[in-house]
Amino acid sequence: xxxxxxFGLIDLDWRFELTKFKLIRVLFKSRxxxxxxxxxxxxxxxxxxxxxxxxxxxxxxxxxGIMLVWILWWVLLMLVxxxxxxxxxxxxxxxxxxxxxxxxxxxxxxxxxxxxxLNLKWPxxxxxxxxxxxxxxxxxxFSGFFTVRPLATFILLGGIILLAFVLGLxxxxxxxxxxxxxxxGFQGLYSQFAASExxxxxxxxxxxxTLKTCYLGNEKGYGCPWLLLPFSFEKNTYxxxxxxxxxxxxxxxxxxxxxxxxxxILQDTKREPRRIDEAYKAxxxxxxxxxxxxxxxxxxxxxxxxxxxTTMKGYLTYISxxxxxxxxxxxxxxxxxxxxxxxxxxxxxxxxxxxxxxFSYTLIPLGLGVWIGFSFGIILPNGSYILHIISDPxxxxxxxxxxxxxxxxxxxxxxxxxxQGATLIVFYLFSLALxxxxxxxxxxxxxxxxxxxxxxxxxxxxxxxxxxxxxxx
Amino acid sequence: MNVIFLRLKLQICLIVAMVLSGGLFASYCYAxxxxxxxxxxxxxxxxxxxxxxxxxxxxxxxxxxxxxxHGLYIDGYGLETKAHPGQDGSITFVAGKTGKFTFRCSVTCxxxxxxxxxxxxxxxxYRFYVYVLMILxxxxxSGVVIFRKSKx
Ligand code: SF4
Ligand code: SF4
Ligand SMILES: [Cu+2]
Numbered sequence: 357x358x359x360x361x362x363f364g365l366i367d368l369d370w371r372f373e374l375t376k377f378k379l380i381r382v383l384f385k386s387r388x389x390x391x392x393x394x395x396x397x398x399x400x401x402x403x404x405x406x407x408x409x410x411x412x413x414x415x416x417x418x419x420x421g422i423m424l425v426w427i428l429w430w431v432l433l434m435l436v437x438x439x440x441x442x443x444x445x446x447x448x449x450x451x452x453x454x455x456x457x458x459x460x461x462x463x464x465x466x467x468x469x470x471x472x473x474l475n476l477k478w479p480x481x482x483x484x485x486x487x488x489x490x491x492x493x494x495x496x497x498f499s500g501f502f503t504v505r506p507l508a509t510f511i512l513l514g515g516i517i518l519l520a521f522v523l524g525l526x527x528x529x530x531x532x533x534x535x536x537x538x539x540x541g542f543q544g545l546y547s548q549f550a551a552s553e554x555x556x557x558x559x560x561x562x563x564x565x566t567l568k569t570c571y572l573g574n575e576k577g578y579g580c581p582w583l584l585l586p587f588s589f590e591k592n593t594y595x596x597x598x599x600x601x602x603x604x605x606x607x608x609x610x611x612x613x614x615x616x617x618x619x620x621i622l623q624d625t626k627r628e629p630r631r632i633d634e635a636y637k638a639x640x641x642x643x644x645x646x647x648x649x650x651x652x653x654x655x656x657x658x659x660x661x662x663x664x665x666t667t668m669k670g671y672l673t674y675i676s677x678x679x680x681x682x683x684x685x686x687x688x689x690x691x692x693x694x695x696x697x698x699x700x701x702x703x704x705x706x707x708x709x710x711x712x713x714x715f716s717y718t719l720i721p722l723g724l725g726v727w728i729g730f731s732f733g734i735i736l737p738n739g740s741y742i743l744h745i746i747s748d749p750x751x752x753x754x755x756x757x758x759x760x761x762x763x764x765x766x767x768x769x770x771x772x773x774x775x776q777g778a779t780l781i782v783f784y785l786f787s788l789a790l791x792x793x794x795x796x797x798x799x800x801x802x803x804x805x806x807x808x809x810x811x812x813x814x815x816x817x818x819x820x821x822x823x824x825x826x827x828x829x
Numbered sequence: 830m831n832v833i834f835l836r837l838k839l840q841i842c843l844i845v846a847m848v849l850s851g852g853l854f855a856s857y858c859y860a861x862x863x864x865x866x867x868x869x870x871x872x873x874x875x876x877x878x879x880x881x882x883x884x885x886x887x888x889x890x891x892x893x894x895x896x897x898x899h900g901l902y903i904d905g906y907g908l909e910t911k912a913h914p915g916q917d918g919s920i921t922f923v924a925g926k927t928g929k930f931t932f933r934c935s936v937t938c939x940x941x942x943x944x945x946x947x948x949x950x951x952x953x954x955y956r957f958y959v960y961v962l963m964i965l966x967x968x969x970x971s972g973v974v975i976f977r978k979s980k981x
Pocket of ligand 1: 452537
C-alpha cells in the first residue's frame with residue numbers, strides 16, 4: 357500500500373524536527389524560555405491596560421490598547437501564529453502568569469512537591485469546551501464595544517487576567533487555560549490545522565522510561581501544566597506549548613516538528629476522540645466569522661447600528677439572531693447534510709451523531725481560511741494606525757519613534773479581494789482533501805464513503821461560495 | 830441621437846458577443862456612460878452603500894455629510910475626498926478596474942469610524958466569476974477524482 361499523500365504530494369507522515377538544531381533545543385530546555393517572552397508580553401500588556409484605561413470611552417482607532425489587541429494581536433494570531441505555529445500564543449501569554457507564580461510560590465526555577473493553592477480538580481462534567489464555546493460567543497455580543505471603546509477593552513482584558521488568577525488559586529495548574537479562557541477554544545480547535553506540533557519523538561524511549569517525569573515533573577521543570585500526557589498525546593488542541601516537557605524529559609525525547617497542515621483533524625482515537633463540544637466550536641467560529649464580516653467589513657449601516665446598540669431592540673435582535681445562527685441554524689443545516697450523507701451512503705448503521713461530529717471537523721480548515729480572509733480585511737486598511745500608536749501610546753503627544761503623525765494609509769487594499777479569494781480556495785482544498793479521508797473513517801466501505809461524501813462536499817462548496825460572495829461578489 | 834446610437838452599438842455588440850460568446854468581448858459592449866451618484870455619509874454608513882457601474886464608465890461621486898466630517902477613500906483606485914457638513918466633496922474618475930472595491934471613511938468620525946465602509950462594484954466582476962468557476966471546478970473535479978479512484 358502506498359503512503360497516504362495530501363493532494364498526492366505531501367506525505368501525511370512527513371515531519372521535520374526543528375529541535376534537532378542545537379540552538380532551538382537549548383532554547384526550549386532553558387528555564388528562561390519562554391519566560392522572557394511572557395515577561396515582555398506582560399510589559400506590553402500593562403501598557404495596553406493603562407492606555408485602554410486612559411483612553412476611556414473615546415473612539416479607539418488611535419488608542420494603543422485597541423489597536424495592539426484588535427489589529428496586531430488578533431491578526432497575528434489568525435494569520436500566522438495559529439495556522440503555522442499552533443498555540444505559540446499560549447507559550448508567551450501573560451494572562452495566567454500570576455496564577456502560575458502563586459501556585460509555584462516563586463518567580464523563577466522549579467518548586468518541588470505540592471503546588472500552592474487549593475489545587476482542586478476541575479469538575480468532570482465541565483472538562484470540555486462548552487464554557488469556552490458559550491463564553492466566547494457571549495464575548496462577541498459586545499464586539500461592537502470591545503473593538504472600539506478603550507475602556508471596554510480594559511474591562512475585558514482586566515477581567516480575563518483577574519479570572520485567570522482567581523481560578524489559579526482554586527483549581528489545579530492551567531485549568532483556566534484548558535476550560536475557561538475565551539481565546540483558548542478556537543486556538544485549540546484551529547491548531548489542529550497548524551503546520552507544526554510538539555510530540556514525543558520515539559515512543560519506545562517513552563515506554564522504557566517508567567517514571568513519567570514529563571507528567572510528574574522533576575527538578576528541571578513542572579509536570580505538564582496542561583494535564584496532558586506528553587509521551588502519548590496526538591493532537592495539538594490542548595497542548596499550550598509551555599515547553600515544560602522539553603525540560604523534564606531526561607532523554608531529550610520531546611520534539612518540535614513541522615508537519616503537513618491539518619493532520620490532527622484525522623485523529624480519532626479512544627483517548628482523543630472527536631467531540632461534539634469541539635464540533636460546536638467549529639460552528640460557532642464560522643457563525644461569528646460570518647456575522648463579523650457582515651457587520652464590520654460589510655456596507656450595511658443597519659447592522660452597525662444594531663451592534664453598537666443605538667436602540668435596545670436592535671441590539672437584542674442582533675445578539676439573539678447571532679446566537680441562534682451559530683448555535684442552532686448552522687448546526688441544524690449541517691445536521692441535515694449529515695443526514696443526507698447517511699442516506700446517500702446507504703449505510704443505516706452508522707449513528708447520525710458520529711457522522712455529524714466527524715464531518716464537522718471539515719469546517720476547521722475552511723473556518724480558519726475565512727478568518728484569515730477577514731484578518732486581511734483588518735490589517736491592510738488599518739495597519740498604518742499601529743505606526744501612530746507605538747509612537748504615542750498614551751495619547752500624551754509623545755513621538756517616540758517619530759511616526760506619531762503618520763497618516764492613515766491603506767496598504768494594498770486593491771489586492772484585498774484577490775487575497776481573500778485565493779485564501780478561500782486554498783483552505784477549501786484542504787477541507788475537501790481532509791474531508792474525504794474523514795468520510796472513509798466514518799463509513800466502513802469505500803463506495804459508501806464516496807457517496808456519503810457528496811452532501812458534505814456540496815455543503816462545503818456552498819459555504820465557500822457564500823463567503824466568496826461576501827468578500828468579492 | 831446619442832442615446833439611439835449607443836443603443837444600436839450595444840445591440841450589435843451583444844449579438845456579436847452572443848455569437849462569439851467571448852467574455853472579454855462582452856466587456857467592450859458595455860456602453861461607456863457618465864454616471865453620477867450622490868452619497869450621503871452619516872455615522873457610520875453611506876447611503877447608497879453600494880455603487881454599481883460598468884468598466885469604462887466616467888463616474889462622479891458627490892459626498893454629502895449629514896452630521897460630522899467624513900471622508901471617502903476608494904480601495905484599488907486610491908482616490909479620496911472629504912465632506913464637511915454643508916460642504917460637499919466630490920470625485921470623478923474613469924472606472925478602469927473591474928471588481929468589488931471597498932470605499933472607506935478616511936476621517937475619524939466616531940467610534941465606529943474604521944467600520945464605516947461601502948462598496949463600489951465595477952462590472953463585469955470577472956474576479957468574482959473566475960473564483961466561482963474555480964471553486965465549482967475544484968468541487969466537481971475532486972468529486973470525479975474520488976469516484977475514479979475506486980475503479981482502479
Ligand atoms: S489558554 Fe488563554 S490564558 Fe491560557 S495561555 Fe492560552 S491564551 Fe493565555
Ligand atoms: S505537552 Fe504539556 S508540558 Fe509539553 S509543551 Fe504541551 S502543554 Fe507544555
Ligand atoms: Cu466617517
